Amino acid sequence: xxxxxxxxxxxxxxxxxxxxxxxxxxxxxxxxxxxxxxxxxxxxxxxxxxxxxxxxxxxxxxxxxxxxxxxxxxxxxxxxxxxxxxxxxxxxxxxxxxxxxxxxxxxxxxxxxxxxxxxxxxxxxxxxxxxxxxxxxxxxxxxxxxxxxxxxxxxxxxxxxxxxxxxxxxxxxxxxxxxxxxxxxxxxxxxxxxxxxxxxxxxxxxxxxxxxxxxxxxxxxxxxxxxxxxxxxxxxxxxxxxxxxxxxxxxxxxxxx
Amino acid sequence: xxxxxxxxxxxxxxxxxxxxxxxxxxxxxxxxxxxxxxxxxxxxxxxxxxxxxxxxxxxxxxxxxxxxxxxxxxxxxxxxxxxxxxxxxxxxxxxxxxxxxxxxxxxxxxxxxxxxxxxxxxxxxxxxxxxxxxxxxxxxxxxxxxxxxxxxxxxxxxxxxxxxxxxxxxxxxxxxxxxxxxxxxxxxxxxxxxxxxxxxxxxxxxxxxxxxxxxxxxxxxxxxxxxxxxxxxxxxxxxxxxxxxxxxxxxxxxxxxxxxxxxxxxxxxxxxxxxxxxxxxxxxxxxxxx
Numbered sequence: 001x002x003x004x005x006x007x008x009x010x011x012x013x014x015x016x017x018x019x020x021x022x023x024x025x026x027x028x029x030x031x032x033x034x035x036x037x038x039x040x041x042x043x044x045x046x047x048x049x050x051x052x053x054x055x056x057x058x059x060x061x062x063x064x065x066x067x068x069x070x071x072x073x074x075x076x077x078x079x080x081x082x083x084x085x086x087x088x089x090x091x092x093x094x095x096x097x098x099x100x101x102x103x104x105x106x107x108x109x110x111x112x113x114x115x116x117x118x119x120x121x122x123x124x125x126x127x128x129x130x131x132x133x134x135x136x137x138x139x140x141x142x143x144x145x146x147x148x149x150x151x152x153x154x155x156x157x158x159x160x161x162x163x164x165x166x167x168x169x170x171x172x173x174x175x176x177x178x179x180x181x182x183x184x185x186x187x188x189x190x191x192x193x194x195x196x197x198x199x200x201x202x203x204x205x206x207x208x209x210x211x212x213x214x215x216x217x218x219x220x221x222x223x224x225x226x227x228x229x230x231x232x233x234x235x236x237x238x239x240x241x242x243x244x245x246x247x248x249x250x251x252x253x254x255x256x257x
Numbered sequence: 258x259x260x261x262x263x264x265x266x267x268x269x270x271x272x273x274x275x276x277x278x279x280x281x282x283x284x285x286x287x288x289x290x291x292x293x294x295x296x297x298x299x300x301x302x303x304x305x306x307x308x309x310x311x312x313x314x315x316x317x318x319x320x321x322x323x324x325x326x327x328x329x330x331x332x333x334x335x336x337x338x339x340x341x342x343x344x345x346x347x348x349x350x351x352x353x354x355x356x357x358x359x360x361x362x363x364x365x366x367x368x369x370x371x372x373x374x375x376x377x378x379x380x381x382x383x384x385x386x387x388x389x390x391x392x393x394x395x396x397x398x399x400x401x402x403x404x405x406x407x408x409x410x411x412x413x414x415x416x417x418x419x420x421x422x423x424x425x426x427x428x429x430x431x432x433x434x435x436x437x438x439x440x441x442x443x444x445x446x447x448x449x450x451x452x453x454x455x456x457x458x459x460x461x462x463x464x465x466x467x468x469x470x471x472x473x474x475x476x477x478x479x480x481x482x483x484x485x486x487x488x489x490x491x492x493x494x495x496x497x498x499x500x501x502x503x504x505x506x507x508x509x510x511x512x513x514x515x516x517x518x519x520x521x522x523x524x525x526x527x528x529x530x531x532x533x534x535x536x537x538x539x540x541x542x543x544x545x546x547x
Binding site: 050053054056057058059062065066068069070071072073075076077079080082083084086087088093095098127131135159192195196210213214217218223226227230231233234237238241 | 264267268271272274275278279281282283285286288289292301303304305306375376377378379380381382384385460464465466467471482485486489490511514515518521522525529530533536537
């Protein structure tokens with residue numbers, strides 16, 4: 001390492017290699033985007049639905065207990081949760097596969113089978129974050145005027161109608177803002193989670209930009225090449241943030257800055 | 258309040274669903290705790306584990322008797338306490354001037370700091386920066402690189418902004434200098450937000466593992482999470498439980514893994530019920546930002 005002045009200038013050598021010759025680059029870029037989109041498609045609506053359900057609970061005591069318990073997994077790192085998942089999802093002794101065989105199905109190797117690995121990633125991420133994600137929506141729900149519901153009841157609207165016509169539209173601005181912000185992070189597919197859960201058997205479907213930089217760069221000493229990968233990711237991510245911020249302002253929202 | 262057709266039936270459905278969801282959230286932790294107190298045969302039994310049917314304290318004895326775990330524990334406590342105190346101190350000292358409207362070029366400074374939230378050099382340049390700063394294999398690496406969380410500092414700045422200039426003016430007339438104003442007027446008025454940011458920082462430090470994996474080789478400076486990772490995720494350290502004395506430990510693989518895991522998780526589980534509401538409050542402060 002000779003620093004910025006001492007190192008030879010190689011121009012776009014590493015970027016050219018990545019975009020034109022590297023067998024891995026588009027695969028890991030694809031993995032990153034696909035996993036991230038799965039997280040958005042399944043993980044984004046989950047806390048909204050849960051918040052609507054929590055909001056409908058009448059007993060305020062049970063509401064509090066339910067909230068506290070669903071927040072719990074958020075507070076643990078993926079090292080701890082990864083250890084738990086390895087035990088619970090084991091194909092031979094895991095309790096999840098025990099339940100699956102009770103129903104008469106074949107045990108599934110959730111963490112080792114490339115067909116199921118992304119499903120495992122998305123589901124376990126929902127388990128960790130769904131409760132915590134409700135907080136912002138629940139806060140938005142407390143702002144909905146009770147008058148609206150009273151008027152709806154007078155007009156004979158059912159509960160379901162009320163949810164559809166009053167509750168959802170009232171929190172729509174928050175939902176849109178959260179979605180826009182989430183889109184800005186589309187190249188973040190969950191580094192901590194994947195690094196603690198993947199294995200050589202699942203590299204093919206789970207290797208994302210960040211894990212590639214860590215494994216190939218730092219563990220196999222390909223510093224220059226993977227720095228180029230990291231820079232590519234950060235530049236795109238930065239442009240996405242600027243873009244989503246612009247969109248959010250266009251839609252009349254606050255935006256980040 | 259709200260009424261509609263079929264609402265009792267709906268409540269029953271709703272409550273049952275939520276109960277199942279709560280079980281899904283809680284069960285994994287109960288399971289691990291039960292396994293950690295189980296005998297080898299019990300730990301391998303297929304099925305639900307709510308409590309150990311054959312109790313054994315062997316795994317906990319081995320785990321708590323292990324020198325490495327106490328080294329990890331000590332380092333984790335060190336980084337949690339010192340890291341949190343330093344973070345809050347430095348973030349306050351950064352946020353206070355940025356919150357004052359009379360600071361020249363305030364927006365330029367803020368922009369430069371906010372920029373770091375959205376763009377960074379990446380993992381490898383950061384690694385070499387840390388290396389060339391001579392921070393590899395030092396405990397300072399746990400504290401210094403993440404000393405100021407940009408996001409938390411902005412929250413703090415917004416909170417300070419709400420404190421009127423007049424308070425500061427009158428203190429100045431009474432002869433207080435800037436440091437005194439910060440420590441005796443601004444910070445005492447900001448205790449709720451300081452408490453929340455400290456909690457965030459503390460949980461972050463307790464859970465952090467990647468910086469230790471990256472920057473620390475020295476076994477005496479490892480933290481609890483890297484130790485746990487070597488036992489449960491990569492499995493490197495599992496055999497060393499057996500190596501020194503008997504092979505009994507080999508049958509206790511699962512209980513030993515579970516006990517190591519619960520040892521790391523328990524502090525959070527224990528403080529969680531008492532501090533939960535502050536965490537939630539903090540998220541609101543963060544998301545409703547100014």
